[in-house]
Amino acid sequence: MAFEPYNDVILTRDVPERGLRAGEVGTIVERHVAPRLPEDGYSVEFFDMIGNTVAVVTVPASALRLPTPADRPAVRALSA
Numbered sequence: 001m002a003f004e005p006y007n008d009v010i011l012t013r014d015v016p017e018r019g020l021r022a023g024e025v026g027t028i029v030e031r032h033v034a035p036r037l038p039e040d041g042y043s044v045e046f047f048d049m050i051g052n053t054v055a056v057v058t059v060p061a062s063a064l065r066l067p068t069p070a071d072r073p074a075v076r077a078l079s080a
Contacts, residue, residue: 001061003028003042009064010071011044018055019078020046025067032058049075 003009011024026044033040039061046054 001066002040003031003061003064003066005030008067009042009044010067011046011059011063012065013059013063015055015057015059015063018057020055020057021076023074025073029056 005028007028008025009028011020011026012022014021024046026046028042029045030043031040032042041058041060042064043056043058044064045056048054
């Protein structure tokens with residue numbers, strides 16, 4: 001599936017090295033086409049609830065999905 005720039009997406013797997021968990025919402029920043037790889041990659045920016053960037057990661061398309069009407073936002077606090 002191809003995702004459009006600036007659309008919101010949901011992470012479908014944990015990215016522990018960046019402190020991200022499956023279910024977090026991010027915004028597509030850039031699409032990376034790799035002709036010899038089986039799927040495209042995407043740079044996705046994740047924010048906290050007041051708009052600060054938490055992480056920008058590049059993941060394969062299979063690590064993302066579009067939001068649906070069944071999705072609800074949730075908040076988790078990070079321990080220091």
